[in-house]
Amino acid sequence: MLIANDVSGDRATLKLGGRFDFHSHRDFRSAYEQHLVKAGVREIIIDFGDVDYLDSSALGMLLLLREKCDAAGRSVVLSGLKGTVKQVLDIANFGKLFDIRA
Amino acid sequence: MSSPHLTILIVDDTPTNAKQLEAVARKLGHATILAGNGEEAIAKFQSGKPDLVFMDIMMPVMDGITAVQHIRALPSEKWTPIVFFSALDQMQDIVRGLEVGGDDYIVKPASLQILRAKINSYARVLSLQQEVQANATELRNWRLDAEEQSRLGAHVMARLTDAAGLRDPMIRHFNMPAETFSGDLLCAARAPGEVLNVLLADATGHGLAAALSAMPMTQAFYSMTAKGFPLPSIAEELNRKLKAILPSDRFVAATLAAIDVRNQTVEVWNGGNPNAMFINACGEIAMQWASAHPPLGILPDKLFSGMTETVVFHEAGDLVLCSDGLTEAEDPDGAWLGIQGVRNCLASSGDSDQRFANLLGGVEAHLAGYPGRDDISAMLVSVPIDRRLRPRFDAPSHALHGHISEWRLDLSFGAQELRYIDVVPAVLGFVTQVQALKPHQGSLFLIFSELFNNAMDHGLLGLDSATKSWIGGFELYLHQRSERLEGLRRGRIDIAFLLHQEETRAFLDISMTDTGPGFDFERGLNNTAALGIENQMAYGRGIALVKNLCEQVVYSGNGNKVWVRYLVSDQIIEDDGVNGNASARAGPVGETGAVLF
Numbered sequence: 001m002l003i004a005n006d007v008s009g010d011r012a013t014l015k016l017g018g019r020f021d022f023h024s025h026r027d028f029r030s031a032y033e034q035h036l037v038k039a040g041v042r043e044i045i046i047d048f049g050d051v052d053y054l055d056s057s058a059l060g061m062l063l064l065l066r067e068k069c070d071a072a073g074r075s076v077v078l079s080g081l082k083g084t085v086k087q088v089l090d091i092a093n094f095g096k097l098f099d100i101r102a
Numbered sequence: 103m104s105s106p107h108l109t110i111l112i113v114d115d116t117p118t119n120a121k122q123l124e125a126v127a128r129k130l131g132h133a134t135i136l137a138g139n140g141e142e143a144i145a146k147f148q149s150g151k152p153d154l155v156f157m158d159i160m161m162p163v164m165d166g167i168t169a170v171q172h173i174r175a176l177p178s179e180k181w182t183p184i185v186f187f188s189a190l191d192q193m194q195d196i197v198r199g200l201e202v203g204g205d206d207y208i209v210k211p212a213s214l215q216i217l218r219a220k221i222n223s224y225a226r227v228l229s230l231q232q233e234v235q236a237n238a239t240e241l242r243n244w245r246l247d248a249e250e251q252s253r254l255g256a257h258v259m260a261r262l263t264d265a266a267g268l269r270d271p272m273i274r275h276f277n278m279p280a281e282t283f284s285g286d287l288l289c290a291a292r293a294p295g296e297v298l299n300v301l302l303a304d305a306t307g308h309g310l311a312a313a314l315s316a317m318p319m320t321q322a323f324y325s326m327t328a329k330g331f332p333l334p335s336i337a338e339e340l341n342r343k344l345k346a347i348l349p350s351d352r353f354v355a356a357t358l359a360a361i362d363v364r365n366q367t368v369e370v371w372n373g374g375n376p377n378a379m380f381i382n383a384c385g386e387i388a389m390q391w392a393s394a395h396p397p398l399g400i401l402p403d404k405l406f407s408g409m410t411e412t413v414v415f416h417e418a419g420d421l422v423l424c425s426d427g428l429t430e431a432e433d434p435d436g437a438w439l440g441i442q443g444v445r446n447c448l449a450s451s452g453d454s455d456q457r458f459a460n461l462l463g464g465v466e467a468h469l470a471g472y473p474g475r476d477d478i479s480a481m482l483v484s485v486p487i488d489r490r491l492r493p494r495f496d497a498p499s500h501a502l503h504g505h506i507s508e509w510r511l512d513l514s515f516g517a518q519e520l521r522y523i524d525v526v527p528a529v530l531g532f533v534t535q536v537q538a539l540k541p542h543q544g545s546l547f548l549i550f551s552e553l554f555n556n557a558m559d560h561g562l563l564g565l566d567s568a569t570k571s572w573i574g575g576f577e578l579y580l581h582q583r584s585e586r587l588e589g590l591r592r593g594r595i596d597i598a599f600l601l602h603q604e605e606t607r608a609f610l611d612i613s614m615t616d617t618g619p620g621f622d623f624e625r626g627l628n629n630t631a632a633l634g635i636e637n638q639m640a641y642g643r644g645i646a647l648v649k650n651l652c653e654q655v656v657y658s659g660n661g662n663k664v665w666v667r668y669l670v671s672d673q674i675i676e677d678d679g680v681n682g683n684a685s686a687r688a689g690p691v692g693e694t695g696a697v698l699f
Contacts, residue, residue, distance in 0.1 A: 022307065055476075056306045056426075060351030063400060067350045091426070092355070092374045093396040 002050070003031045010042040017050035022057035032065055036072045044069060045101075049080030054088045066098065077101050106229050108132045110221070111152035113143040113169070114187070115161040119210070123156055123187070126217045130225075140164025144172050152182060154224050159188040159199070167202055174203035181231060183224055187212070255310040256283040262320045267291035272298060272361070272486075274458040277479040278427075278465070285312020286425050286479035289320055291327040294530070294547035296364065299327040299336070300483060303356040303398075304375060304425035308477045315352050315399075318343050329527040330547050333360045334408030337371045337398070341406045344399030353399040357391075357423045358410075363488050364643070367576065368421055369412040373397045376429050376441060380485070381457065382419040385449040389413050409584075414576040418487045420454050422461075427478035431468055439468045454484035502671040506538055506608045509601040517590045520558065525595075526551045533599060538608060538670055545651050546610070546668070552644045553614045553664055554595070559583060561618025561662055562593040593617045601670065608670040609653070613663070620660030 001024040002017035012035040020028075035041045046062070048054075062078070069076045079101045081089060089095070110127045114120040115138050124134045135150040137143040141164040143157065155173075159166035170184055185206040186199040196207045208220065260283070267290035268275060277284045285308045289301040301323050305315035319340050326336045337358055344354055355374030362369070368389070370378050374397030380389040391411055424444065431439040447464035448457055461480060511533065515525060530550055534543045559565045563586040569575045593616065600611040649655050654667040 056304075056353075056355070057351075060306050060353065063353070064351040091376065091393045093393060096396055097400065 001027055003027055005031055007035070007038075007041065010040055011045060012038075012041045012043070013045040013047055015047040015049065019053045020048075020051050020058040020061075021053065021055040024058065025061065028061050028065075032068075036068055036074065041074060043075050043077060045077045045079055047080045048078065048082075048085050051085050052083075054085050059088070059092055059094070062094070062098070075099060106225060106232070108153040108221075108225055108228065109135065109150060111135045111137065111143065111146055111150060111155045113137045113140070113156065113161070113166065114158040115139055116158075119158070119187075122214075123217065126214055127221060130218065130221055132221070132225075140166055140169030140172075143169045144176075147173050147182075148176065153228055154221070155182060155184040156187045157184055157204070159186060159190055159195070167198065170199075170203050180235065183227070185220065185224075252282045252310055255313050258317070259283055259287075259313045262317060263288055265289060265291065265320075265324065267324075270298065272484050273300070273481065274454060274484070275479070275481040276462055278474060278477065279308070280427070280474050280477050281309035283309065283313065284477040284479065285309055285316055286427065286477040287313075287316040287319060288479060288481055289323050290481075291324055293327050293360070294330045294543050295551055296362075296544070296548070298361040298363075298483065299323070299333070300359050300361070300423065300481060301356060302375065302423040302425060302479060302481050303354050304427065304477065304479070305354045306352045308427075312477065315344070315348055315354055318347055319354065319356075319398075326527075329531045330551070331524055331527045333358055333369050333371055333410050335524050337373075337408035337410070338403070338406060341398045341401065341408075342403055345402060345406075348399045353397040355393075355397040355426070359421060359423065359483070360410075361421060361483055361485055363486060364647075366415050366487070367412050368415060368485065369410045371395070371408065371410045376424055376426055376444075379422045379445075379448070380413070380415065380419050381422060381448050382417050383451060385451045385457075387445065388415070388417065388419055412577065412580055414570075415485065416487075419485055420448075420457055421483040421485055422448060422480065423483075424480040425477065427474055427476035428465060428480050430476060431465055431474055431478055432472075433468050434470050434472060439465060443468065454482060458482050502538060502608060502674045504674075505676060506601065506603040506671075506674065508603070509536060509599075511597075511599040513597045515595050515597075517562070517593045520562070520593070520595065521587060521590055526554055529597065536601065538601065539610065542610075542668070542670065549648050549651055549666060549668060550612065552648050553612065553666070554597075556644065556664070557595050557614050557616040557618070557662075560621050561616030562590060562595065563587060564618070603674060606674045607672045608674055610668045610670050611665065612668065613665040615659070615663045618662050620662040 001020050004015040004017075006013045006015065012032075014031050032044060035044050044065070046065075062076075066076050077099045078089070078094070081100065094100075110132050112120050112123045112127070112134055114123070120136050124136065127134050135146050135152055137146045139161040143155075143166075147155065157166040157170060166186060166188065173184070183205040184203065185208060186204045187208050187210060188195065188199070189210040191209045199207050206220070208216065263277070268288060270290055270292070273290050275288050277286055277288055285305050287301070287303040287305070291299055293299055301319070303316050303319055305312040322339050322343055323336060326339060340356065353374070357375040357378050358371040359378060360369040368380060370391040372378055372391050372393045373395035374393050377393070378391040379387050382388040394409070394411065395407060429439060429441050429444055433439075443464065444461070447461045450457065450460055461482070465478060513529065515523070526547070530543070530547055534540050534546065539546065560567070563583060565579060565583055565586070569579045569582070572578070595617075596615045598611075598613045602609060602611070645655075648666060652666040652668050656665045657663065658665070
């Protein structure tokens, strides 16, 4: 999985690409960890625009991120959902757990 | 790098040569073993287990070439390098030495520097080799451990999933593991009132890790189903259990369904699984239930919703549940079977067996012999149209040994508690602990739930059963029911049980009184049409069923009071005859009653 990290103002955006699955554990965690401690970041946006596939362990990683953000006083936003990725998140009803933006 | 201490076997018949090598080896900190000919070399190789061998060729008794052939033929777990150290310097000597199993060849005489460098070089190689060997051993132990855990997991999972309920004639299912065993869990069991409950669960990941997450569900599912708890309560309990046990990145997608053939309803809770589908005889999707909730084990109790979707069916068909392993099954090119592929497999007309075979065959053809990336499971429940008024279980044997001591239970529930307590399973779970009543659990469940639901729905909530017979009426009925239950602030239901004996017969009398306005019981009870199998109406059948199962049904007041008499036994056999055994008088039944209540 490819991750591009971008911070502007109080928003950190992780733009993901490729397959987001159980192999992505370490990459994903190290990509967001800095934003949990960095002063000034209030919102972490996960951009799925270039993700082709998402499995259930990826959903687990999102839940973990959500928990850590709650504890660190940050909010999580999922964006750029389309195709299969959107389908998987819809079936899991993650719209009820996460803030989802276009 | 500090070189390891080696044990070096030096084979030479000329003591000066042997001494020279020994001196070099010792100076480098290695231990030495000496042998004077090939035969001695073989014996010392076996007893001394050296790490490195220097071997002369021309020796008495047995030459070095023959000795190496023997040594290489010995069974060995490690590689021991052998260096020929000989005055023979012809090309064919060297080649022959290496061909019989030597690893190196040094021509005598050799300088001390060369010997030292050779020994150091082998020390490095051997040290690396030891490391590789240690890793390989560790890896093998890991693999053995993993296999053992897998075996245990497979055994436990097989026991947990091999429930009698899955062998129900209404059910067909398959579960194809991605690894040695599947983390998908299939469960099925009959509730006491004959409703068939099924569960298809798919935990995060696959194999042992997934199975471990799914295991805690089985017990709750089976015990709550056996007690007759409604589907939403089962979903809530499963969620509570998983939330408490699993780490936050693990969860279980699940579909729960309750198939009530008598009332012609299918009730589904789907959290995170692909659509559950009801396929009619023509192979069309008559109804489907999309995932309406996040999977189990994510939300805290307060935010979790066990809300189900109930649909009335008017034609026979197959209810199909599956895990996403089915829709995401990949062909060798990586293309998914997809929801459309699944539909195509199911689209044929034909019986359930045929349809099931098509689905299984379709997946296998799509996978083309490759194992799935994820566990793949599906369950097909064939749902008949069957309006029998007789329960499908056999009436329990009526013979009872020993005197029945009178047993009574009076309960009174106010609106506050009626809003959240599952009264029917809670009360019956208690009542059927009485030994004499235990075999009657099924009938009592049907009778009691019918009486209680009438008191609740019509008495307290003011719902009209006629609503159910409209198109879409049942859904409306359920919607109104949950809305009014939510808003219930006044009212009370009194329940009384009395188990007693009259002559050689034992009866359970149940009476139920609600504070509602009552109903026109003359019509409901005397409606002979309702007793007929041709009755298409969704209401009226309940009372008819109760009448069928009970000796007497008496409505009184303005219909808000009902009393039924159920025959527990018509042949009580007193055991205190010939021997006059005093302890037999109390009997096991009487004793249980006396102790418990």
